[in-house]
Amino acid sequence: MGESSKTSGENGEKITEELLKLIGWSNLIKGLSVPCNNKTHARENTHGNDFVFIYNNPLHDNRTDVIYVSSKNAKNGYPKGEKGVKTEFKKHLSELDEIVSCSKISPEISHKLKTFQGRSQKKHIGLLVWLHGDRGSLDRDIKPYLNNIQLDLSSNYPLYLIDMSRASFIKEAISHFRGIKQGKEYHFYYPKLGNVIASADERYGELLPIELIASDLIPIRFMLGEKPSLCLYAKQSFSEDTLKKLCSLAFDFADGWVEDIFIGLESYHPADDLQEKDSVLMAYQERKANIKVFCYKESILDLLEY
Template identity: 40%
Template sequence: MGEDSKKSGEIGEKLTTNILSSIGWLMSLHNVSIKCNTPEHLSEKGKQRSTHGEDQIYIYHNPFHDETTNIVHISVKNNIKKYPAEGTLKSKFKNYIKELQETIDCARHSPELKALNIANNSRKNKVNIGLIIWLHNDKENIECDIISILSTIRVEQNIKYPMYLIDNARASFLLKIVDDIKNRFSDKKISFFYPKIGSAILVEENRSGNSLPLELIASEVIPFTINDGNAISLIFYANQSFSLDSYKKLIAYSLQFSSGLVQEIRIGMPDYNPTKHEQEAKIARMHFSNREEEIIPFSFNRSMLSFLE
C-alpha cells in the first residue's frame, strides 16, 4: 500500500511539473518542509503537527493588480486509477482544502517563504493562494472533469486564502492549446496575453508574458499574442462548444480587449468544423460589421478538416 502511494505521488509530481512548465511556471520550489506553529493543526492521528509539506511554491508578479505578488502554494494529488465516487471525491477535496489552508497559515510567516520573497523581489502586496492539482491516470477517461462536481460543495466559512483546482479536464485543455499554438506559429514569437481585467493602472505593467497567471488558468477563455516582427495578432482559445451564440459572445469578448490595436483575431474552439459552421460563423461576424478586424475561427482539435480553415 505504501509503495503504491509513493508511486502515485511520484507520478503526480512528474505530471504536475510538466503541466506547469508548459504554461511557463518554470522556477518553482519543490518539496519544502515548513515548521508548524499552530497548536490547532493536527495530524491524521490527532496529534499536533510538527511540519507541513509544500509540494511546490511558485511566485509571480500579478499583471492584473498593481504592486502585487502572488505566492502560490501547490498541493499535488494523484490517483493511479480513476477519481473516487462523488461522495468520497467531495469529502477528500474538503480535506485537501483544509490541509492546504493550514499549510499556508504556517508558511506565510516562515523563514523559507521570506527568503523566497527576497529572491523574487516581491512587491508591497503579497497574496497567498492555494492551488490543488488533482489528477488521475485512468486512460479510459483521461479528460475527466471533476470541477463541475466539486463546484456544488459547501466550503467552510473559515477559508482564508483563495483556492484553485486543476483536474484532468483542465490540464488537458491547457496542454492542447499550448501544443496547438506552438504547432501553428512555431516561427513567430508567442506570448500569453493579459487583458485588462483587474485593477492595474500603472503603464509599466506588461500586457503579455511567458507565463500564464493563475487567474487565467481558471478561465474558460485563454488569450495569446503572436508577433511576426511586423504585426501582432490576438489568439483566443475557448473551452466551449461552437454555436452561433457562443461564437458571437467570443467575438464581442475578443474585440473588447483588442481595443482596435490589432488587425487579426483568431478564435479557437474544440469542435469548430468549417463544413458545418461556416455560415453561422459569418452570421455571428455580421453583428460587428462596424469593426474592421479580420476574425478567423478554427478548431484546436486537429484533424484533416484543419486543412479547410
C-alpha cells in the first residue's frame, strides 16, 4: 500500500512537472524543504514543496510571483460524491496554506529570491495541482462542487487549483496548437485583464502567468506570414452566445493589431454548427479581421475545415 502510494505520488509529480513545462514554467525548484515555524500546523519539523517557481509577472509592472506548487495524485480517481470531494479538497488546500505561510518567511526562499533578483513587490501564491489516474473519469470537472465551499483559511495570499479538467484543457490546447504550427515560434499573449495593472513588458512571452492559468482561456500570439495573429483557446462548448462573447473578447485582446483571429472550442461541429457560426460572424463583417472557429479536440470532422 505504501509503495503504491509512493508510485502514485511520483507519477503525479512527473505529470505536474511536464504540464508546467508546457506553459513555460521552466527552471522549477524541486523538493525544497523549509522549516515549520507554526506550532498549530500538522507537521513535525518541515514542510516539503514539490515545486517552487519564481518569475516576473508580465501582467504587472513591478511584481515578482513566488508560486508554491503542491502536487496531489489520486490513483483511483477523485472521491465519488460531492462531500468527499469537498473534504479532500479542504485537506489539500489547508496543507498548501501551511506550506506557503512557512515558506514565504523561510531563509531558503529568501536566498532564492536574492539569487533571482526580482522586482520590488513579491507575491506569494499557492497552486494545487490535483490529478488522478482513473481512465474512466480523466476529464471530470470538480469545480462545480467547490463553488460555495467555505475554507476558513486566514491566509493573505491567493490559492489556485488545477484539476484534471483544467490540466486536460491546457495539454489539449497547447498540443493542438503545436501540432498545427509544426515547430513554428509562438508566444502566450498577455491581455489587459480588468483592474490588473498595465505592464511595460512585452504583451507576449514564453510563460503563462498564474492569472491566465486560473482562467478558461489560453491566448496565443503567432506570425501568419508577416503579420501577427491571435489564437484563442477556450474551455467552453460552442453556442451562439459563447461565440459572440469570445469574438468580442478576441477583439479586446487584439487591441487593433491583428487581422487573423482563430477561436478554438472544446466542441464545435463544422457542419451542424455552420449556420449559427456564420450568423454570429456576420456581425463582425465591418471589422478588418478574418475569424476562424474550430474544435481543438481532434476527430475525423477536422477534415471539413481543410
